[in-house]
Amino acid sequence: MSRSINLAVIPGDGIGQEVVAQGLKVLTAVLPQDVKLETKEYDLGARRWHRTGETLPDAELDSLKNHDAILLGAIGDPSVPSGVLERGLLLKLRFAFDHYVNLRPSKLFPNTATPLAGRPEIDFVVVREGTEGPYTGNGGSLRTGTPAEVATEVSLNTAYGVERVVRDAYERANARPRKKLTLVHKNNVLVHAGHMWKKIFDTVGQEYPEVTTDYLHVDAATIFFVTQPERFDVIVTDNLFGDILTDLAAAVTGGIGLAASANINPDRTFPSMFEPVHGSAPDIAGQGKADPTATILSVALLLRHLGFDAEAARIEDAVAADLAARDGSARTTDEIGDALAVRVAG
Numbered sequence: 001m002s003r004s005i006n007l008a009v010i011p012g013d014g015i016g017q018e019v020v021a022q023g024l025k026v027l028t029a030v031l032p033q034d035v036k037l038e039t040k041e042y043d044l045g046a047r048r049w050h051r052t053g054e055t056l057p058d059a060e061l062d063s064l065k066n067h068d069a070i071l072l073g074a075i076g077d078p079s080v081p082s083g084v085l086e087r088g089l090l091l092k093l094r095f096a097f098d099h100y101v102n103l104r105p106s107k108l109f110p111n112t113a114t115p116l117a118g119r120p121e122i123d124f125v126v127v128r129e130g131t132e133g134p135y136t137g138n139g140g141s142l143r144t145g146t147p148a149e150v151a152t153e154v155s156l157n158t159a160y161g162v163e164r165v166v167r168d169a170y171e172r173a174n175a176r177p178r179k180k181l182t183l184v185h186k187n188n189v190l191v192h193a194g195h196m197w198k199k200i201f202d203t204v205g206q207e208y209p210e211v212t213t214d215y216l217h218v219d220a221a222t223i224f225f226v227t228q229p230e231r232f233d234v235i236v237t238d239n240l241f242g243d244i245l246t247d248l249a250a251a252v253t254g255g256i257g258l259a260a261s262a263n264i265n266p267d268r269t270f271p272s273m274f275e276p277v278h279g280s281a282p283d284i285a286g287q288g289k290a291d292p293t294a295t296i297l298s299v300a301l302l303l304r305h306l307g308f309d310a311e312a313a314r315i316e317d318a319v320a321a322d323l324a325a326r327d328g329s330a331r332t333t334d335e336i337g338d339a340l341a342v343r344v345a346g
């Protein structure tokens with residue numbers, strides 16, 4: 001196991017700056033003395049774009065390759081046209097670094113604001129495909145500006161891309177106690193992509209006889225996320241369905257302030273990237289109100305990816321204890337970060 005971490009940090013926009021500072025605070029506190037942490041900050045996001053017109057220049061993309069992992073706060077600001085930073089920075093990174101597994105764990109922590117309070121333990125993880133589907137930019141507009149305008153957004157699915165993410169999901173399910181894997185798609189309507197996903201899901205499944213499988217259409221899955229979330233263990237799904245389902249999962253398991261995510265390159269040919277599910281939250285930026293817990297839990301995912309399992313578990317336990325101790329009184333971003341830093345160190 002590597003006893004050093006060379007981390008790229010992209011604080012980004014809005015509350016991204018505030019929550020990343022807390023993530024680094026807790027990371028520093030949890031690492032043993034003999035682990036050398038090096039960080040390099042990258043100035044990317046809305047301010048950079050306003051200043052220079054750049055989103056992610058090639059030189060910085062190259063430089064980012066030299067790190068063990070990337071910690072990202074949030075990217076996006078209402079002053080930048082929609083899509084510029086999402087496509088030019090976030091999606092560019094995911095594609096360039098082949099982040100084909102987008103991992104979003106959902107766990108119901110005690111004492112959290114959720115419509116599902118008092119339910120049996122909810123603990124599932126969504127494996128969202130990260131490089132294909134309708135997010136590749138494959139499409140276009142015709143007859144723009146006329147009443148007959150046409151726009152297409154083609155969902156791209158390759159056997160190669162589907163198989164590798166499905167296999168990753170089987171591996172994850174096989175490593176969990178319940179060993180259950182659910183495929184979510186919409187193969188009664190999206191028959192071309194849907195049937196390929198199902199066929200590959202069934203074929204790869206033959207190699208994992210211990211994993212129980214089932215299939216749900218995405219609309220049914222949204223119902224079960226709310227009415228029977230305990231039925232899920234690992235879910236594998238395409239890029240678009242995964243995007244929507246994981247926001248729903250965050251909402252039913254304690255809110256967006258707690259939802260962590262990882263953009264993983266399982267082959268480790270490029271660094272993986274860890275970030276909270278939430279965005280830059282311009283409505284509360286600069287007020288010290290943002291909950292840094294989602295970012296701190298993303299740091300735990302980062303540590304686990306780099307082989308620091310004990311440290312990752314210490315962060316998750318600290319978060320559970322901190323949430324259990326919350327009494328409803330408002331705490332600042334900094335106070336939550338401080339409290340968690342103390343807990344992981346102690």
Ligand code: ATP
Pocket residue numbers: 015019074075076256257277278279280281282283284289290291292294
């Ligand atoms: P993006 O397009 O960047 O994902 P978004 O419009 O989906 O952004 P968010 O930035 O995620 O929205 O914010 C959605 C709502 O959740 C806002 O009201 C915001 O204040 C709130 N919110 C987001 N993150 C946090 C957080 N860490 N703590 C508290 N509230 C948050």
Ligand code: MG
Pocket residue numbers: 278279
């Ligand atoms: Mg969002």
